[in-house]
């Protein structure tokens with residue numbers, strides 16, 4: 001956590017928290033001074049003391065302003081640093097739904113901000129309040145402090161005892177509501193069947209039972225709340241006058257001045273409030289601990305991933321030699337061998353779930369075979385492991401960014417307009433460029449583009465990045481036959497190397513592929 005803040009701001013915030021923590025004890029003291037001044041009857045003292053109190057309250061108010069500003073700066077540093085770090089951390093590559101990750105960077109980080117960062121400072125303020133109010137009260141009168149504390153504690157814990165019963169009755173009520181809505185859902189959905197079977201009387205019985213139980217549970221819950229309020233009322237309000245009475249007797253017996261009595265009475269409620277606040281802060285801070293652990297376990301991505309070096313490959317062929325692969329214990333592909341020569345157009349077919357996408361992932365070295373090898377052979381005959389960034393990808397779901405057409409092609413890298421226009425022309429995207437221009441903003445997920453335009457953007461991007469080896473996983477499956485045909489014509493007549501999974505290739509196009517394979521029963525079978 002420390003790395004998200006700067007030491008100076010944290011120390012300053014800590015010191016200001018201590019000062020802000022003085023405000024409540026000071027208020028308590030100044031309130032008791034009202035009575036002390038009246039008792040003393042000294043006008044000069046009144047003037048001096050009131051001026052002093054005004055000045056200190058002013059300074060404390062200003063200190064609170066600076067405290068809030070410093071806290072805001074710390075929150076700013078936390079938000080800026082944690083979110084920037086997450087961008088280049090392994091968090092972005094973690095498995096799991098995007099919605100969970102978005103929830104982490106929005107709701108969860110907000111929780112860390114509120115339930116940890118801010119709460120730590122609240123905790124410090126409460127501790128300062130507690131210690132000073134306790135010291136002042138004990139200094140005024142130890143025994144009376146004990147008496148007040150006793151009554152304050154009783155009035156504070158009474159609602160807690162009842163809270164458990166209120167919670168239980170609420171649970172019982174929501175369980176009965178669940179039963180009732182379950183019944184109603186069945187009843188409404190299947191009313192015709194119930195009538196057809198003349199089963200209405202049984203359902204009425206069942207329904208009335210569920211209704212009565214729900215109504216009773218609700219009544220019980222309301223009664224428990226009323227009882228809790230009664231108890232809290234008796235203890236907090238009715239009994240609260242007992243220690244005041246004892247205090248007044250102390251004053252009348254001249255065992256302590258009126259101002260000291262006021263000091264004890266006023267401080268006591270703050271002592272109890274502070275104890276409760278500390279308790280609350282600790283619970284809140286602990287509730288944020290799992291998120292903190294998650295945050296501290298997130299690691300920076302390796303430097304090689306963060307590099308902006310552009311990979312270009314030159315290769316003779318890609319070879320799969322006796323590749324076997326399985327997820328957990330289940331073998332998906334067995335002893336598959338395949339050579340993809342530079343410029344080849346390979347078609348891969350097979351029923352759903354046979355492992356076609358898995359085979360593409362193996363080719364790109366995103367996953368590794370359990371047996372066998374996947375090698376990319378360079379023109380000089382040297383065999384290397386292929387890397388995912390050697391390939392251009394076109395999948396069923398397009399990767400389109402909510403940014404300009406230019407950004408969607410360059411991804412922020414510097415390419416000349418000439419290079420961009422060349423890629424656009426090759427990918428058959430010229431009509432779109434002429435229609436909207438390079439700097440028109442594409443809407444989220446490309447909702448203002450046709451499916452074909454999105455595919456062509458992906459192909460143009462691959463061409464611009466010189467990814468001359470395309471892996472296409474049902475890239476045109478969602479397009480109308482005419483558009484899919486046009487895109488295939490373009491790809492198949494290019495000098496790109498292509499491995500494509502597709503089920504809907506028309507016969508006239510099939511002959512344009514160099515080779516076709518079928519994945520069936522774990523075997524990769526050539527189709528003649």
Ligand SMILES: Nc1ncnc2c1ncn2[C@@H]1O[C@H](COP(=O)(O)OP(=O)(O)OP(=O)(O)O)[C@@H](O)[C@H]1O
Nearest residue numbers: 327328332350351352353354355356357358359519
């Ligand atoms: N990450 C994974 N973990 C475990 N099993 C997986 C994983 N990915 C895929 N599978 C399983 O591997 C098998 C092959 O999946 P794959 O996606 O490669 O098939 P496919 O032939 O491309 O199917 P489709 O044509 O439906 O896209 C399926 O049974 C699938 O459930």
